[in-house]
Amino acid sequence: MIMKNKGVEFSLDYIRNVNINHPAVVTYSNIYKSRRPLKKVHQAAWLLKAISVIDLTTLAGDDTLCNVQRLCSYAKYPVSKDIQSKLGFEDITVGAVCVYPNMIQNAVNMLKKIGCNIPVASVAAGFPEGQTPLETRVREVELAVEAGATEIDIVINRTLVLEGRWEDVYNEVLALRKACSNVHLKTIISTGHLADFENIYKASMVSMMAGSDFIKTSTGKESVNATFPVALVMLRAIRDYYELTGFKIGFKPAGGIRTAKDALNWLTLMKEELGDEWLNPHLFRMGASSLLGDIERQLHHYVTGHYANSDYDIGM
Numbered sequence: 001m002i003m004k005n006k007g008v009e010f011s012l013d014y015i016r017n018v019n020i021n022h023p024a025v026v027t028y029s030n031i032y033k034s035r036r037p038l039k040k041v042h043q044a045a046w047l048l049k050a051i052s053v054i055d056l057t058t059l060a061g062d063d064t065l066c067n068v069q070r071l072c073s074y075a076k077y078p079v080s081k082d083i084q085s086k087l088g089f090e091d092i093t094v095g096a097v098c099v100y101p102n103m104i105q106n107a108v109n110m111l112k113k114i115g116c117n118i119p120v121a122s123v124a125a126g127f128p129e130g131q132t133p134l135e136t137r138v139r140e141v142e143l144a145v146e147a148g149a150t151e152i153d154i155v156i157n158r159t160l161v162l163e164g165r166w167e168d169v170y171n172e173v174l175a176l177r178k179a180c181s182n183v184h185l186k187t188i189i190s191t192g193h194l195a196d197f198e199n200i201y202k203a204s205m206v207s208m209m210a211g212s213d214f215i216k217t218s219t220g221k222e223s224v225n226a227t228f229p230v231a232l233v234m235l236r237a238i239r240d241y242y243e244l245t246g247f248k249i250g251f252k253p254a255g256g257i258r259t260a261k262d263a264l265n266w267l268t269l270m271k272e273e274l275g276d277e278w279l280n281p282h283l284f285r286m287g288a289s290s291l292l293g294d295i296e297r298q299l300h301h302y303v304t305g306h307y308a309n310s311d312y313d314i315g316m
Helices: 022-033 040-052 065-076 081-087 101-113 134-147 158-162 166-180 197-209 228-245 260-274 291-304
Strands: 054-057 096-099 120-123 151-155 184-188 214-216 250-252 286-288
Touching: 022 228, 022 260, 040 054, 040 260, 040 291, 054 065, 054 291, 065 096, 065 101, 081 291, 096 101, 096 151, 101 120, 101 134, 134 151, 134 166, 151 166, 158 166, 158 197, 166 184, 166 197, 197 214, 197 228, 214 228, 228 250, 228 260, 260 291, 286 291
Parallel strands: 054 096, 054 286, 096 120, 120 151, 151 184, 184 214, 214 250
Antiparallel strands: none
16 A cells, blocks of 8 residues: 655755756666567566556547547456457556546546446646636636546646746645545646756655645646656656655656557656556556557557457457
């Protein structure tokens, strides 16, 4: 059982002297991405692991009840029963489904109907920009929790970060943490908007200090989303926070993760930086909408020796 992050009192001591070697971050990131790929049975095993940590997401302006129901069915049956049987596994599901607040109840009802108990996550708190008044954001989180969300993905106010108002960042995340009650809080720091690695580290640390259970790279709506350099900085912040407080914080990259190879690279990064303990849905998620299709395609190839070539081979 993962000990819930209780947060700590705000202190600039946690972020006062942050100096990051930018070339070293980029170099290490490239090393991780250039590792030799896994093959055959090892690749298949890691792809099954990848499925279990996906936050299967639909955050479109034209989402409908039908779309959400289909997403929930796909979440429970991410791989065809035939492929699962040949791999020797049963009941593989994704880590969670993620929807807009007005679709929470639809997702909860559908998952209950099909007998699937995975979490329902919802974005909230002025997603994706975080520029509505704090009172509005707090109420939005409260309503999402009342609707049945068991995980809330909020986004910080990046203006406060860029102006160096770290205690204000802390106080806002803390208020949203309280609005979540006992529900899991994932805090998006929107790395593509934060200008440099130092801000990314500080925003990560302050979000954890305020009680976030996860920190997340991006909304998926930015022009730059999850990248290895920013992830490396965030993972080092998670490691530092754990060493300082004893609380294990989860990590979620989101945006631009589309292929099975991408998923394997992210799993490798997590294993190398934080260890096997973080390779589970309680501490690692990947936000994705199209990733699952390519993973099933690769698993189909492993089992049959050829890639699926029609909707009759692989279907959502």
